[in-house]
Amino acid sequence: MTPAAYVHLDLDAARHNLSQVKRYAPNHKIMAVIKANGYGHGMTRIAQMLDQADAFAVARVDEGVRLRQAGFTQPITVLQGFVCVDELQLMLQHQLDAVIHTPMQIEILQQQNSWPSTLSIWLKMDTGMNRLGFKGSDFNAAYQQLLACPIINQPINLITHFANADDLLDDKTRQQIDLFTDAVKDYPGQRSIANSAGIIGWPNVSIATSQEMHSNWVRPGLMLYGCSPFSGKTGADFGLKPVMSLHSRLIAVKNVSAGETVGYSGTWQCKADTRLGVASIGYGDGYHRATRSGAPVLVNGLRVPLIGRVSMDMITVDLNSQPNAQPGDPVTLWGKNLPIEEIAHHAETIPYTLLCGITQRVQIVEQA
Numbered sequence: 391m392t393p394a395a396y397v398h399l400d401l402d403a404a405r406h407n408l409s410q411v412k413r414y415a416p417n418h419k420i421m422a423v424i425k426a427n428g429y430g431h432g433m434t435r436i437a438q439m440l441d442q443a444d445a446f447a448v449a450r451v452d453e454g455v456r457l458r459q460a461g462f463t464q465p466i467t468v469l470q471g472f473v474c475v476d477e478l479q480l481m482l483q484h485q486l487d488a489v490i491h492t493p494m495q496i497e498i499l500q501q502q503n504s505w506p507s508t509l510s511i512w513l514k515m516d517t518g519m520n521r522l523g524f525k526g527s528d529f530n531a532a533y534q535q536l537l538a539c540p541i542i543n544q545p546i547n548l549i550t551h552f553a554n555a556d557d558l559l560d561d562k563t564r565q566q567i568d569l570f571t572d573a574v575k576d577y578p579g580q581r582s583i584a585n586s587a588g589i590i591g592w593p594n595v596s597i598a599t600s601q602e603m604h605s606n607w608v609r610p611g612l613m614l615y616g617c618s619p620f621s622g623k624t625g626a627d628f629g630l631k632p633v634m635s636l637h638s639r640l641i642a643v644k645n646v647s648a649g650e651t652v653g654y655s656g657t658w659q660c661k662a663d664t665r666l667g668v669a670s671i672g673y674g675d676g677y678h679r680a681t682r683s684g685a686p687v688l689v690n691g692l693r694v695p696l697i698g699r700v701s702m703d704m705i706t707v708d709l710n711s712q713p714n715a716q717p718g719d720p721v722t723l724w725g726k727n728l729p730i731e732e733i734a735h736h737a738e739t740i741p742y743t744l745l746c747g748i749t750q751r752v753q754i755v756e757q758a
């Protein structure tokens with residue numbers, strides 16, 4: 391018996407997407423970004439699927455520790471670095487690489503001369519995102535301070551992050567590239583700039599900053615999971631395949647008369663007599679509550695429209711096009727044959743939030 395709500399992970403798709411990253415960024419090393427529970431896919435599962443990546447990146451120290459405890463030996467970068475001595479100790483103990491982005495981290499590194507081991511770091515430049523990193527002369531000053539820290543492995547690696555790379559018409563990305571390229575031009579060390587949108591949309595990004603091409607790293611997240619970082623497009627437009635498919639099943643089928651309303655607050659009124667299906671999936675599973683009536687749902691592999699509010703455990707669909715549908719019939723919410731980008735559009739959100747929103751009760755089933 392299949393679980394009520396479950397996710398299928400497609401190993402071939404994951405490996406295919408990784409090979410596509412290599413095609414977009416030849417001669418670059420790949421740091422597979424698997425933060426936030428591997429974008430909802432299960433962090434250790436996706437790490438296993440992507441074990442051909444050169445390294446992993448996570449957001450927080452505890453995520454890196456869990457990867458190590460699961461036995462992964464690849465380099466792991468913690469994108470937020472540490473915020474206190476205890477976290478630094480954990481990073482040293484588990485050989486996690488730190489992004490250094492704020493003066494307090496440097497103060498912690500300077501506190502002591504005898505650490506148990508050395509630390510590889512990425513010094514982050516803020517090129518206009520205004521989130522993490524050092525700007526302008528602060529960046530150079532931080533670089534010099536870190537050079538003097540015995541705990542730091544040399545050379546110091548250099549990193550920045552795009553703010554608007556998903557907008558191909560926005561000149562800000564070019565400005566960020568130029569700012570970074572110029573700031574790091576005299577420094578040795580490896581460089582890393584591009585996320586998925588940078589890799590696909592700004593193909594010269596990493597090359598432009600490389601002295602030696604192999605010293606550059608790309609940091610794909612979303613594209614590894616088969617999704618498009620650009621609105622109005624799907625992963626397939628860029629040769630990517632969805633790794634996650636979200637499935638459920640019908641649990642009831644009934645007739646509702648014209649004029650009656652369906653679900654909470656009666657947001658949907660039947661214009662005609664309606665064959666109605668109830669599927670066992672809701673926002674308690676991560677199917678976004680904001681998804682509007684009319685969003686496509688696959689029942690028996692065919693599209694039917696969502697109608698009414700999404701509940702915690704259920705949704706309702708219009709089955710007029712499938713008079714023979716029965717309880718137990720398969721339902722697909724997104725994935726293969728139903729792009730998540732399309733569902734994100736109907737929920738006024740982005741594929742990232744839908745992927746990350748998959749909850750604990752959804753069983754993850756792997757597919758060879």
Ligand SMILES: *Cc1c(COP(=O)(O)O)cnc(C)c1O
Binds near residue numbers: 610611
């Ligand atoms: C999350 C993240 C990435 C990956 O971004 P995608 O858009 O998912 O490819 C890369 N770099 C940093 C610093 C991140 O926080």
